[in-house]
Structures are given as structure tokens and as C-alpha cells.
Amino acid sequence: MGRITLDKVRKAFGEVEVIPPLDLTIEDGEFVVFVGPSGCGKSTLLRLIAGLEDVSGGQIRIDGQDATMVPPAKRGLAMVFQSYALYPHMSVRKNIAFPLRMAKLDPAEQNRRVEAAAEVLNLTDYLDRRPGQLSGGQRQRVAIGRAIVREPAAFLFDEPLSNLDAALRVGMRLEISELHKRLKTTMIYVTHDQVEAMTMADKIVVLRAGHIEQVGSPLELYREPRNTFVAGFIGSPKMNLLEGAEAEKRGATTVGIRPEHITPSATEGQWKGRVGVAEHLGSDTFFHVHVDGWPEPITVRAGGEVDMNHGDTIYLTPDEERMHRFDAQGLRIA
């Protein structure tokens, strides 16, 4: 079981309040991603749940039990760190067995669980090596192995993939998602990468300056961002946010349209502009278009192999159904 409830949890470092009182419930078995720009308090929030930082107020409950004052070792949670935080003087086997050794488990049982975890994570051949002799991806697997052998109530991941190169990151992302499907254990995952958030999460928590901006499934956030911050943060490339005449015409202060909801054409359309940069990815093409009279270029996604280049005239037609409207406070107008 791993249901985690945060009740008016707040954190201040001296005079500075990094997390104002915050409520959040994470259901058992859920994959929850905390996402936000750097400095938004997402890692601090994770460390509060882990018990590595003391809360300045409020209550943390794990499976209904008050865990606010419980030391990290006794919370039954496992954590995977950004730097992997492996013990450099121990072999992979000893690293993975360490939490079991601390729990004073029978050595035969320790060994059985280590071998099983190594099997799952493809580490069997590396059990007698030291962390220093492993690649980044393998080290990350050892860190995950150390977390899974304990059979914790929940896994906490603190930007676990940010030290890996792009290709490995995609692979590990899938592995962690598969692990979640198999173990069905609660996972809380911190990242600043919205692609990781969208691809892995059951539930995304978008944070800014310690505040929860929105909580929802990836597609909920994509379809109905509650404010301009979430609108701009979720989705890649970013949603185009327009102010002025275009917004007023639709009865809003700001309107947003995603690059994939604009249809480009060489001959006719609602807006006329000129292609600035054209990014041809093969599967997709992204045009940065300077529309006449607008201060900022807007991004448009077209299908692959569209033959338009820098300087060409382009016509754009937004899908009015997918247009997002926001008021003067930046909040969504229903």
C-alpha cells in the first residue's frame, strides 16, 4: 500500500517560504509526476515526503498514519537520486543489498532478492563490480535495484534521468514506466522535463513557486490548462499565446493555440505571414512564422516533408474549437 496525503504542508528556510501550505493526495499505485521550472519547489516537496527535510507546518500521512515526524528510514519509502548516490566502496551486489542488510533480513533471503532484482534490471553480470566501473545507465539501474529490493510503500524519483544522454533517457523512461506497470507501486517522480511528465504520469502536478498550479492527467492538462502558465508549460512545442486584437475578437485577454492546431497553407488562410525558421524533422515540420503586425513569431506544426522554407509566404488557419481563452488574471475562461 502507498497512499500519501499532504495536509497543509508548508516549508520555510528561515524567512523564505518555499512551499506555502499545500494539500495533495497521491493514491495507492499511482504514478505521479511533479513538474515545474527549476526552483519551483518540486524537489523540496519530494524531500519533505521522504523525510530528508523537516516540514515547517502541516501533516504528511502515509497509508493514513501520521508520518510527519517519522525519520526517513522508518517511512518505508525508497528514493532514487539524480546523482544515483551509490556507495562507491561497495560492489553492486552490496549496494543493492544494503537496505536489506539494514533491515536485518536473513542473508539467504537478501541474496535471493538481490538476484531477482538484478535479473529484472539486467545487472546479473555486473553484481561483483564497483559502481565506478559502470556506465551511467547501469548505475541508474543499480540505484533503482536498491530501491525495488525493499518492496517499499512508494518510490521517490528525484530527476533520475537528467544525468543521462538523450538516447539513454528515452530507454530508461520506458523501463521505469514498465516497472511501474509490473510492480503497481506508488511512484512519485520529479522532473523539469514536461515530455517525461506527459509520457510517464498517471497524474501530473504542475508547480510554480511552491504553489500547485494544476493537478490532472496528462491529457486533461493538455486539453484544459487552468491558466496561461500550465498552458505554456505543458505541450511541446509550447502553446502560442496571443494578446491584443486576436484575443479581444474572442472575448479574452489572452488566447492560446497549440502549434498542432493551426493549419498551414501556401495559398489561403486566416493569417498571412512569412516563414522565419523552418525545422524539418522528417516526421514533422515546425515553422516559426512572423505574422504581419504581431510582435512575436508563432510556432506551427505541419506534417513531415512540407516543402516551405525561410522567407516563403504562408497562410495559417487556427482550429477555433481548440482555441484556449484566458482572462486578465491568466485564468481559463470556460
Next chain:
Amino acid sequence: MARAVTTQRKAINTTIAWAIGLLIFFPILWTILTSFKTEGEAVANPPVFLFFDWTLENYAVVQERSNYMRFLWNSIIIAGGSTLLGILVAVPAAWSMAFVPSKRTKDILLWMLSTKMLPAVGVLYPIYLLCIELGVLDSRAALVVILMLINLPIIVWMLYTYFREIPGEILEAARMDGAGLKEELLYILTPMAVPGIASTLLLNFILAWNEAFWTLNLTAVDAAPLTAFIASYSSPEGLFFAKLSAASTMAIAPILILGWFSQKQLVRGLTFGAVK
């Protein structure tokens, strides 16, 4: 990128380094050589360097006149005891300053170091009187404690530097894995800091071994270590350079051998954290 160094320049640098090294080592070499001369040759003018009648007579006389083993044993007890005691006090102190620093940590560290700037003779009188009052003058126990206190700032500073090099996330991982403070110190911190602790032990053993001011002033017979053994040969009855040299050689030999075998460890320890 590495700077290109010409062969010629390398040769010049090597020569200079060797010259400085030899200059520093020369007095020790001269002491060792003199210990094998007769008293006459020891004061000969012009001095003889290598071509004299090598003799072991001085060593025999020194051995006959004083009990070398007793001084050696005192030195080992005092240097070893003060170093071990120092480590026991310094490990928790350095741990708390490195991993749970407060606003005052830097001040405390500097204040501790500042005690090393005080001339030792400035506190000789109170400490001497204290030793008399407590009835511990000329006792090994008193010297163990005093030398421990004298070297403590250095031990704490060195360990603090090593501990700071250990990433905090590793200790946090251990905490998440269920390690309490005791397990954290025992299974994670200490094994990771072994090279640092070893070179700290070594350096402090050497410092304590060579400590002369306190050992000479606070001992007479019972607790006298090798420093007192050497000093006893610079006697008012006239200087016997060859015998003094033999005594000196016998006193420095153990530490010289220890230093030789552990030089790698020492250099690594002293430059730890400087390059990464």
C-alpha cells in the same frame, strides 16, 4: 589543455627541485654521517664528508649510557595515544561540522585554528602549574592529553575537509535505506573516509612524535620520550657531537622509516580536495 614543456625546461626544473630537496635533507644527512665519526673527526676543520674511519662506537656508548628502549616506548605511547584520542574526539566533531553545519561553524573552525597561532610558551606557566596541582607532571597520561589538545585543531580541520568531499546525497541515500546515525558512520562515512583518516593519523603521529617543547618541559625521567633522549646529550659537560648525532639518528629513525613507507598516503592526504 596541458601546457607544452620543453625538455630543456624540464631538466632545469628537475635540477632546481633536487637542489632544494638536497639542501633541506643535508642537515639530516650530516647528522647521520657524524654519528659514524669519532668525536675528533666530528669537529675536524675542514670537515670530512665521507672519507673517515666509520665506527659504531657512538651507538654503543649511547646504548650503554641510556635506556633507548624506554624513551622509544614513551614516544610510541605519547604519540600513538594522543593521535588515537584526537581521532576519537575529532571524527564526531568534523562530522557534525561537515554535515550539519550551523551559522557558527566557520567561526568555530577559525577559532580552533587561531589557537595554533598562540606561542606555546605563553601557556606553559599555567599548564605547568596545572600539572603540578593535579600531580601529573612527568606522566605519559598528561602528555597524551596535552599533545592531543595541541594537535586537535589540525586533526579536525583535515577530517572536516575530507568529509566535505563526500556527497551529501550518499548519506541521504543511506538514511533512506534505513541506516541510523551509527550505521551511517560505520558502513558509509568511515569506509569512504579511510584514506583521509589514515593520512590524518599518520601526520598527527609524526607531529606528536616530533613535539619537543611540551615533552621537554613537562617530563623529567618517567615519561621522557625520544626528544628528551636527544636533549640529554647536549650536556653542560661539553658537546659530544658524534654521540649527540648518534642519539638523534636513533630518535628520528623510526619516524623516518614510517614516513618513507607512507609518503604516498601522506602526499595524497595533504593535497586532498585541492585537485579534483
